[in-house]
Structures are given as C-alpha cells and as structure tokens.
Amino acid sequence: MREPFHPSADSLDLAAILAALSDPTRLTILLRLAEADADVRCGDFTDLATKSNLSYHFAKMREAGLVSLRNEGTSRFLALRRDDIEGQFPGLLDQLIASAQRMEGRTRKPQIADSPDAPRNRAKRKPVQA
Amino acid sequence: MREPFHPSADSLDLAAILAALSDPTRLTILLRLAEADADVRCGDFTDLATKSNLSYHFAKMREAGLVSLRNEGTSRFLALRRDDIEGQFPGLLDQLIASAQRMEGRTRKPQIADSPDAPRNRAKRKPVQA
Numbered sequence: 001m002r003e004p005f006h007p008s009a010d011s012l013d014l015a016a017i018l019a020a021l022s023d024p025t026r027l028t029i030l031l032r033l034a035e036a037d038a039d040v041r042c043g044d045f046t047d048l049a050t051k052s053n054l055s056y057h058f059a060k061m062r063e064a065g066l067v068s069l070r071n072e073g074t075s076r077f078l079a080l081r082r083d084d085i086e087g088q089f090p091g092l093l094d095q096l097i098a099s100a101q102r103m104e105g106r107t108r109k110p111q112i113a114d115s116p117d118a119p120r121n122r123a124k125r126k127p128v129q130a
Numbered sequence: 131m132r133e134p135f136h137p138s139a140d141s142l143d144l145a146a147i148l149a150a151l152s153d154p155t156r157l158t159i160l161l162r163l164a165e166a167d168a169d170v171r172c173g174d175f176t177d178l179a180t181k182s183n184l185s186y187h188f189a190k191m192r193e194a195g196l197v198s199l200r201n202e203g204t205s206r207f208l209a210l211r212r213d214d215i216e217g218q219f220p221g222l223l224d225q226l227i228a229s230a231q232r233m234e235g236r237t238r239k240p241q242i243a244d245s246p247d248a249p250r251n252r253a254k255r256k257p258v259q260a
Contacts, residue, residue, distance in 0.1 A: 014233040018226075019152030024145050089232060095225040096148075102219060103144040 004062060004069050009084035012065040017085070017092075020064035024107075025049055026057050027100045030066070030080070034097045039070065039077040134192060134199050139214035142195040147215070147222075150194035154237075155179055156187050157230045160196070160210070164227045169200065169207040 007013075021027055025048050033040055045054055058078060061067045065084060070077045085093045137143075151157055155178050163170055175184055188208060191197045195214060200207045215223045 014229050015152050015154050015157060018148040022145050022149035022152050027145060089229040091225055092229045095221055099144050099219040099222045 003071060004059075006062060006068055006081075007065040009065070009081075009087055012084065012088045014089065014092075016064040017066060017089075020061045020066050021096060021100075023057070023060075025053070026061055027103065029057060029061065029078075030097065031100050031104060033067065033078060033080045039079045042069075042076040042078055045078075133201060134189075136192060136198055136211075137195040139195070139211075139217055142215065142218045144219065144222075146194040147196060147219075150191045150196050151226060151230075153187070153190075155183070156191055157233065159187060159191065159208075160227065161230050161234060163197065163208060163210045169209045172199075172206040172208055175208075 021030060028048060029045060032045070042054065042058060048054065049057065058067070058069060061078075062069050065081055068079050068081055070079065080093070082093060151160060158178060159175060162175070172184065172188060178184065179187065188197070188199060191208075192199050195211055198209050198211055200209065210223070212223060
C-alpha cells in the first residue's frame, strides 16, 4: 500500500484540526487513540461506522495532522500525532480529549440507564443523548 | 428584530462548538470577542467578510452556543458565552483562544514583513504576528 500524505508538523492548521474533530465519530476515534496510547489497527474501529465512512474519517484526521496512518503488511495502523500537535498548540490536544471525555460521559449516561444489559460493543457503538 | 434562538447551556455540543471554530474567520471573531471582553457590535466585524458571510458566521457560532446575539435598537451585539462553555467544558474556551492566538501569530508574520506601515485598521483586519 502507498504511504498516505501527512502534513508536516509546522504546517498544522488550527481550523483544520478543529474541523477534523467536529464530528462525534471522530471524537470517539480520538478518545480511543488517547486511551490506547499506542497505534491502533484501523480494523478495530469497525463498530463505529462502515468501512468507507471510516476511511473518510481517518482521512479527515490524517489530512489535518491529528493522526498518522501506517501500513504494515495488509494492515493499517492509526496513531495520534501527540508531539507534533503539542509542539504547535501546547495543551490543546489534552484539553480536547478532556472535553471529549466529558461529552461522552454526558451522552452515554442515558443509554446505560436505558439498557443496563446491553453488550459492551453496543454501548460503544452509539454515543447517545444527555 | 426577533431574538434569535440560543441553545441552552446544558445542551452545548462539543462537535458543534469545534465545527463553529473550524474556520479562520470565525477564529478571528473569537479572538476579537475574547480581547474585547465585552459585547461587540456586529458591524465592527465588517472588515472580515461581507455582511451576508458575517451573518452566516455569526449564526454558526450562535447555534453552537459559542456566542449570544443581542438586539439593541437597530444594532446587534455579539458576546462570548464564556460561563456557559466553561460550565460544560472547563478550560476549553481558554485553550481554544490560546491556540487561535498562536495560529494568528504564525499566519501574521509575512504580512507585517510585507507592509510595515499599514494603517492600524489594516493591521487589525488580518490576524498578525505575536
């Protein structure tokens, strides 16, 4: 597979980064990457969206410089570009992650209440309603 | 004039807030409001975009709960919803403002170099150098 384009650290654009996170699915991807604190196989996000939607989300995040995509054999791995973002906008990424966690906390609550026995991947799938 | 709709503080959505700031003009509006630390007349932003574009930007920011719009006589005033955002996402607004300032600092550089004697309102017009 061809290595996809990644913007250089010093060309990171704030508006593009915020646009890349202006979507609930992409915020969830951000949270999972932050929690994993390691590369995550792209295939591990298939509970969030269809494959073609995921490709779109990954591309948005990659083009904004939020994540890097790495090919390894037939797999692709996604990683947060922590250091690059921190270098350009100190504190921003941690703040966005913290805010996304708060948002997720708010939206998850009722779902847990509605379906206490829902399987784990179900609860993950649709972040819903305060 | 009819008072426009404003989302309640507890319904503020992170993805919507980030979308409302995923545009350089709206980031500049945010910075000016933060610097003013007071209501700003909508007419004071006409150096940034055409009136109809500005209306669109103000609406995006209002619908996301970033700003409130207030009618007074024939004028409209814009204000940051600092407390509401801080209540939902502590630290987020200050971090976004700080990042926007850094971004502005970076993008301003060449302009100052190009026109050191530009009049003051000109300097305001285009985000310039920290």
